[in-house]
Amino acid sequence: MYSLQPKPLGLESKEAKKGVPSADLISQFGETLKKKLAEVNNLTNEADTMAIKMATGEADNLHDVIIAAEKANLAMQMTVQLKREFMKTYQQMMMSMQ
DSSP states (O other): OOOSSOOOOOOOOHHHHTTOOOHHHHHHHHHHHHHHHHHHHHHHHHHHHHHHHHHHTSOOOHHHHHHHHHHHHHHHHHHHHHHHHHHHHHHHHHHHTO
């Protein structure tokens, strides 16, 4: 079952505390991002599959279908918001380098 509590990503390093991310930290971040995007994709695929089953009469529990769709929706909203924050941060960094 999913928890609403944030989980630490475990991306701490000594270099990051100094403000300079290590190559290992960057690699870990990339892998974590890939995994989380795969989870969002899986939730979306699961919701789509359940909706198709409901439409074809293979599923009889509308409640589960709606919950799966809402989980996928929330995951996608969070992904879009994170993308916006990443872009904002990137733009600020580029502006500060000029």
